Structure formats: structure tokens, C-alpha cells
Amino acid sequence: MKDLTLRYGTNPNQSPARVYMQDGSDLPITVLGGSPGYINLLDALNAWQLVRELKQVIGQPAAASFKHVSPSGAAVAVPLTDILKKIYFVDDMELSPLATAYARARGVDRMSSFGDFIALSDTVDVPTAKLISREVSDGVIAPAYEPEALEILKKKKQGKYAVVQIDPAYEPQLTETRQVFGVSMEQRRNDRIVTREDFANIVTKKKDLPESAVRDMFIAWITLKFTQSNSVCYVTDGQTIGVGAGQQSRVHCARLAGSKADLWRLRQHPSVLALPFKEGVKRPDRDNAIDQFLQPDVTDEEKKNWVNVFTEIPKQLTAEERRAWLDGLTDVTLGSDAFFPFRDSIDRAAKSGVKYVLQPGGSNRDEDVIAACDEYGMTMVFSGLRFFHH
Known part of the structure; x- marks a missing residue:
């Protein structure tokens, strides 16, 4: 594929937009599902470089969760403790090493990772696809996908989830060029x-x-x-x-x-692990409630909203309890x-x-x-x- 037409650029008013290779060669990416946007691809290409290098130097599967061209989390496949499994909402899942890496990358800052673009260093397996399928995310980039994992991902967001495959052997030219306000700048990458x-x-x-x-x-x-x-x-x-x-x-x-x-x-404090959530409260709502619960300056008026997520209003940590933990x-x-x-x-x-x-x-x-x-x-x-x- 020589180029890819995008719905728009950074903002909806920035159209037309496309992605292509300046030397006329084929793109190193293939879209297997959905339709990635301009910002999605900025995230994808930056995130891929990160996980590729992590895998190269550490030798373990790596994952990154990107938002607005910066990682909200990055990790390698170190096994999870039971507490981390619980606060990352994966204690009910069987995790492969790659899924473990993404659970860590996603779980560390779940509010920032809401609607992320994911990069994975290895072939996406079924456990990783199942984990991705239940999170709010815009897309994923990886070197390959197992057939069953690809089918899981292609069903996400009614088929609109962006699934991108990158050629792991691709190496860009040594010199990179960008334009700002019509002015071209060039440097060694x-x-x-x-x-x-x-x-x-x-x-x-x-x-x-x-x-x-x-x-x-x-x-x-x-x-x-x-x-x-x-x-x-x-x-x-x-x-x-x-x-x-x-x-x-x-x-x-x-x-x-x-x-x-x-x-x-x-988030690993026993009082957070024991928060009395109502049955059926979704993970993003739990993330927001936990984040507010851990803020020291929550007002009584704001606490009134907790009746929608908790069976009873929990007591917040004191300054001394926070510091001790x-x-x-x-x-x-x-x-x-x-x-x-x-x-x-x-x-x-x-x-x-x-x-x-x-x-x-x-x-x-x-x-x-x-x-x-x-x-x-x-x-x-x-x-x-x-x-x-x-």
C-alpha cells in the first residue's frame, strides 16, 4: 500500500489528510481492522519504537499505552502480584506474558489510558486480545496477530477498532524531515x-x-x-x-x-481494595471513583455523588495514613x-x-x-x- 487516506488530520477541520512514504515506497504498516486517524498513527509509530527497543534490550515482551504522543504507561512482562492483578482489574483472567505487560502498562494510570493506543512488541495472542477487548481503547499496533486474536479485535467497537500491523523488519531512513508552518526541518533521527x-x-x-x-x-x-x-x-x-x-x-x-x-x-491500600462498589459499576466509573476517593480535598458536596457507585460512603484516608502507606x-x-x-x-x-x-x-x-x-x-x-x- 502506497498511501492511506485519513478521515482528517489532528482536528476535524484539517482535511484532507493522508499518510504516505516520501520516497514512494510501500508503507510499513497494514490496517487489518477499523480506520486509524492521524493522532492514532502518531501514537502508534512512537509507541512501536518504544516497545521494540524495550524488547530488544531487555528481552521480554513489552507493551505501551499511549495518549497524545506520550506514554501513560510502559512495561515488560514481569509477573503480577495478586494485589496488582486486582487493582489492574485482571484478577479474573488468564494472562500470557504479553498480556501481563499490557496489564501493567494500562493499569498504572487507568484514567490517562482511557481511550489509549496500544503498542505490543510481540505477536498478539488470544489472552492479550481478550484483555484489550474489554478496555476502552482506540487501537493497537503489533508485528503480527494470531488468527483468533485478530478476530476478537476486529469485533471491537462494531468493527471500527483500529488494528495495525507493522513490518518488524522496517527501518526508516537515517535522516528525518518534518514541516512546521510550511518550513521544512531535517535532522538525523x-x-x-x-x-x-x-x-x-x-x-x-x-x-x-x-x-x-x-x-x-x-x-x-x-x-x-x-x-x-x-x-x-x-x-x-x-x-x-x-x-x-x-x-x-x-x-x-x-x-x-x-x-x-x-x-x-x-490504590494498593487495603481501604481501596475494600471499597464497597455497587454491583454493575463499570471499570471506568470505578477508576474515576477511586481517583476521587484518593484526593485529599474532596468536598462533602462531591461526596454526595458517591451514592451512585458505593453501597455506603467510605471513610477517606487521613494524612497520616496516606504518609505511612x-x-x-x-x-x-x-x-x-x-x-x-x-x-x-x-x-x-x-x-x-x-x-x-x-x-x-x-x-x-x-x-x-x-x-x-x-x-x-x-x-x-x-x-x-x-x-x-x-
Whole structure:
């Protein structure tokens, strides 16, 4: 297929729109179901690069959940605990390794993943297709699909669900070009693969870097490589648990990602696991109710709406209960796509269990940031490599 006509571009008024190869060659993608849009394909092509590289360097099936050209979650196939199965709403399913990776990527920030575009590193199997079929999603990109899995996905959204297959052998040209306001810009594409050597320069007093932290640094670094800058992410247990993307201030990235990491941790609190949902309340409504339940500033007027989802009004966590539970989050890796100009991001990270830090280094205040990590007993790596993405 030489080109693909799209319904419209970024917005409905931006028509006509199409996708094609500038050199006249065939597209590396095939649409097997539905009709992907312009933004869908932006998400798909960015997300595919992320999961492809994760699989390449870690060797496990990988998944990403993308919204507006940034990941709301990314993960590899680390087995799930019973608690994670419950908060990810997959405790009633048999999960393959690929389905496990997507359950993690989707489950970490379910509100942001609502209506996501999915990228999967491996052939989509039936367990993964069944999981996708019951979530609100716009589409999926993968290198191949099992026949039964494809039939499941083609039935989603009355046949309108976008199912895209990409040629896993496809490699783009080394030079990439884009237009902005009629002006063409050209650069070498970011084909620099993340390697173990990127984590060799440990600059803090504490030097220990276990293999689990190395794995999580790979996930952080590759996730940031395909996240809109400025960006910061928190990673643990083989998955992102908070992504802060597209903020102008780096500490705001750290705060945003940290608040998402905190919510992920708080969703595992016994009081959340025991919330008295009414029978028949759908998963998206549960996600919204849990998110509101965990906000400390919910008004009595807002709580009145809880009668629609709960059999009784639950008692929220106190500030002391929240802090005590959050203090149980440990061994988290913090990644940043560019250097930290101040120690404030480290101070924020310490509140969310960060033990390992990955950043390029190169700030005039590097020594202040190193000192902050030393105060908290963190291990920090300078990669020497910036990963902006726009």
C-alpha cells in the first residue's frame, strides 16, 4: 500500500489528510481492522519504537499505552502480584506474558489510558486480545496477530477498532524531515540505542545498582526517549508508575510523575481494595471513583455523588495514613530526559520511594544535586546523554 487516506488530520477541520512514504515506497504498516486517524498513527509509530527497543534490550515482551504522543504507561512482562492483578482489574483472567505487560502498562494510570493506543512488541495472542477487548481503547499496533486474536479485535467497537500491523523488519531512513508552518526541518533521527554502558558513571557516594534497578533504568531511559519533553518518569518492578510529560519546568515534571506514582501506591491500600462498589459499576466509573476517593480535598458536596457507585460512603484516608502507606514504597528508579538544574526534583522524588536516579548530568548545579542524592542515600547515574523528544 502506497498511501492511506485519513478521515482528517489532528482536528476535524484539517482535511484532507493522508499518510504516505516520501520516497514512494510501500508503507510499513497494514490496517487489518477499523480506520486509524492521524493522532492514532502518531501514537502508534512512537509507541512501536518504544516497545521494540524495550524488547530488544531487555528481552521480554513489552507493551505501551499511549495518549497524545506520550506514554501513560510502559512495561515488560514481569509477573503480577495478586494485589496488582486486582487493582489492574485482571484478577479474573488468564494472562500470557504479553498480556501481563499490557496489564501493567494500562493499569498504572487507568484514567490517562482511557481511550489509549496500544503498542505490543510481540505477536498478539488470544489472552492479550481478550484483555484489550474489554478496555476502552482506540487501537493497537503489533508485528503480527494470531488468527483468533485478530478476530476478537476486529469485533471491537462494531468493527471500527483500529488494528495495525507493522513490518518488524522496517527501518526508516537515517535522516528525518518534518514541516512546521510550511518550513521544512531535517535532522538525523534518534537511532541511538540505550546500552548498559549508559549506567556506568555512578556519581554518588552510594554505588550499588542491582540488576532490578538496571532493568528499571532501561525502562525509564527508553520511555523518556519517546515521551514529549520535558519529561520525568518513575519506574519500579518492570513498569513505569508515573510519567510527567511536556512540562516547561522539570520540577513540575517530577511532581506530576510523583503524584501519579503515589496514586499507584495508594490504590494498593487495603481501604481501596475494600471499597464497597455497587454491583454493575463499570471499570471506568470505578477508576474515576477511586481517583476521587484518593484526593485529599474532596468536598462533602462531591461526596454526595458517591451514592451512585458505593453501597455506603467510605471513610477517606487521613494524612497520616496516606504518609505511612506511601513510606512503604521503596526501590523506585527516577529517570529524567535532561539534567536536573536544581535539587528540588530530588527532594520531591524522595517522597515517592526513589532509590536510584538516572539523568544526563551537565548542570552548573550538578554538585548540589549529587549532594541531595547523598543526603537521601540514593544511587545516581550520569548517562551523559540527553533524550529530548518533540
